């Protein structure tokens with residue numbers, strides 16, 4: 024099994040409820056978001072202060088999307104990669120990949136704050152908390168899931184725009200290679216990110232007042 | 236670390252900040268510029284906390300009491316007396332397990348270092364920034380003495396004014412009005428800046444404001460979101476709209492702005508601002524001409540259809556409709572005809588549309604179109620605007636008797652606002668009502684007696700009221716301004732005394748919505764932090780002090796328990812409507828009112844008992860019996876300014892929180908690229924937006940989400956940012972509102988501005 028986020032840009036409101044629900048659950052320090060709602064067509068990812076993106080990764084320009092400002096989004100957190108760089112680089116085993124669920128977990132009680140994962144993750148998903156001198160990231164609310172609940176972000180999304188799927192379930196085959204449009208994203212990273220995307224589109228009919 | 240018990244206790248004990256050098260300052264009493272700068276140092280109390288399993292927490296029922304369609308039912312998780320996180324209640328099919336971005340910031344709101352913690356007095360005078368911490372006893376003593384002194388000098392308490400609005404819509408919060416009732420006849424800022432023109436319009440047409448259950452929209456076959464943006468402001472409604480769309484319904488958004496909801500619709504139609512009423516009249520004419528109107532329903536249930544049709548025949552020229560609205564005629568025809576053919580079909584009208592000088596007339600025109608199409612009184616149909624049909628509480632906290640011998644106002648009586656219309660016995664005196672939408676000038680102009688004391692609760696006057704310069708003048712000429720709030724906002728800066736108020740997690744209350752049909756208990760989940768008190772407790776303390784100074788001068792209970800007060804609000808009618816035997820059942824979760832389709836029985840509370848196309852009342856009050864086309868206010872400056880509600884805030888609440896700054900840090904003005912080019916403004920430039928009222932400086936974003944000729948700025952209050960869009964709004968009235976809410980609304984969206992690059 025590989026648990027993964029399926030984010031539906033066709034219905035996502037960009038409301039940031041998911042990102043805030045994550046803060047509500049884990050109280051990340053000011054300035055840190057484990058989940059970030061990224062605007063399609065707006066290239067703000069690289070300038071996000073909290074993302075340290077490794078220069079070796081090539082950020083393939085995603086298929087271009089001409090989307091109106093502040094209307095279409097993908098909600099992204101850790102990609103719970105099939106071949107996670109964070110797990111590979113961590114010298115003390117603070118990052119682990121759950122063999123059963125495929126969730127990439129980070130354990131703060133073990134983390135020594137070397138920052139390796141922060142630099143290795145091609146997606147800026149692992150964040151460095153300056154105050155604590157430790158890394159932190161989305162562990163797919165594994166404690167909640169173990170307790171029979173869904174993740175905080177999934178539960179609070181008002182329209183169900185984030186789902187947790189099993190990537191290995193043939194049911195989701197159609198999403199296998201769906202890369203996001205309109206946002207910078209290391210689609211072909213060797214880590215094999217598990218997040219999948221449903222693309223948005225403009226309304227069928229759009230009438231705007233004539234110019235002048 | 237987290238918000239552990241120790242952490243919270245250390246804040247409570249140490250007061251304003253944990254920084255020890257500040258302790259000295261706090262003890263010495265005088266703090267200048269409280270609570271700016273260094274006093275806000277303690278922002279990050281917390282970092283990752285693990286989820287410990289459902290059983291490790293105590294849970295409580297809460298509600299989001301803000302002025303929001305969604306009025307979410309909340310489940311609060313508490314450990315060792317400290318709030319850990321919240322969830323939406325899963326029992327409510329409407330909240331469905333999750334709050335919005337704002338609701339999810341509540342933990343930060345409660346434990347924010349920016350919260351008001353103690354009663355404070357501005358010893359250097361209003362706006363001086365020279366504050367001193369005082370005790371509750373001192374605060375109550377000052378206020379009580381002032382009230383009694385005024386009563387002695389004036390012979391009445393009409394010099395004491397209350398302005399309270401939508402900061403907390405919990406039922407016991409009407410105890411704030413109750414506090415003012417209990418001291419005598421006073422002055423009230425009455426009316427509503429929110430939705431009054433539409434309330435009047437719906438009452439003229441249907442004798443009530445009453446909407447179908449939003450959850451029914453999932454079965455609608457055609458939905459027009461007319462000037463409403465639920466993707467931002469009623470996110471929980473979107474799932475029903477999506478469901479309808481998935482089942483094949485067409486969802487059309489008509490709006491001057493390409494909104495978030497528009498981006499998710501089947502069709503977006505941009506319209507010239509303020510011409511929506513004309514569009515609706517044209518659409519009605521089209522379906523009548525095509526014989527797609529519901530003649531049978533109209534015959535049985537309406538009054539004045541003939542006159543209305545005659546008006547359409549004579550005055551409404553479709554070419555003109557197209558020209559004025561800016562929408563091609565073929566598109567209008569297609570829209571009207573497909574709406575009429577789909578059954579059930581529904582229109583949801585937003586509150587922005589009626590914030591125009593012709594706002595009420597536009598709502599009336601749309602009501603009429605829905606009526607003609609035969610969709611009133613139908614499941615999943617309806618002309619939706621809002622409702623108060625689940626608000627039939629006792630208003631026990633509100634209903635306090637006047638002290639014996641109270642003298643009041645003898646002028647004509649006005650209405651008291653849209654919510655709590657509690658029938659009282661006709662007295663010789665009444666309170667004095669001033670128009671809340673002209674707060675500044677009404678406070679300045681009130682005579683005999685002049686207003687000397689102003690109490691502000693559940694409201695941020697400087698963020699929400701208009702004409703800032705006049706407001707400062709008005710505040711400065713008052714002897715005593717008391718502001719009860721949770722944060723040190725702009726209004727607090729102009730106060731003499733600020734009182735720290737409890738959040739809903741620190742008190743009991745009960746909540747219903749003006750949109751959906753759920754009832755939610757609000758339990759006290761944690762002990763009040765610092766020295767905060769609930770509004771009811773503040774009223775009780777004031778009563779105690781007044782009675783000590785002058786026995787019998789205040790009838791409010793001298794000690795209250797918010798739980799007992801909450802229980803008193805229930806009655807058999809509420810129990811019957813919600814199918815419960817006792818309020819205690821609400822501990823198991825929110826409950827929904829028994830389903831009723833508004834007007835399905837064909838009974839309307841209008842004078843004729845029918846849907847009134849022709850309303851004598853409308854003729855008497857507003858000069859037109861029929862829903863007719865009224866032209867919108869003429870521009871007085873180069874660009875129209877529109878100031879819708881932001882998804883990050885509810886009026887001036889939430890955007891000021893630390894967590895909200897993480898997802899939305901600063902305000903922008905949104906400008907159409909065409910206009911920006913003419914003014915040589917580029918993306919990200921700082922611009923000045925100005926008019927005869929004021930000037931704002933902020934960054935520009937260029938987008939054709941707004942039409943040329945219009946600039947858009949959201950209504951928000953930021954911490955440490957002087958941005959306030961209402962500074963540009965004058966207080967011109969909308970056409971309606973005085974009928975049902977005591978005062979006309981404000982034509983907020985008929986504001987005009989100019990801008991230039993800085």
Ligand code: SF4
Nearest residue numbers: 035036038039041180
């Ligand atoms: S995923 Fe859901 S909660 Fe997150 S922004 Fe999109 S709609 Fe909002």
Ligand code: SF4
Nearest residue numbers: 101102104108109144
């Ligand atoms: S996205 Fe980054 S942090 Fe998450 S699993 Fe992949 S490499 Fe690790």
Ligand code: SF4
Nearest residue numbers: 045161163164174176
């Ligand atoms: S799964 Fe949990 S930790 Fe990850 S983004 Fe969602 S709420 Fe945050």
Ligand code: SF4
Nearest residue numbers: 299303306307335338
């Ligand atoms: S602001 Fe509205 S949507 Fe958000 S939590 Fe409160 S009631 Fe719910």
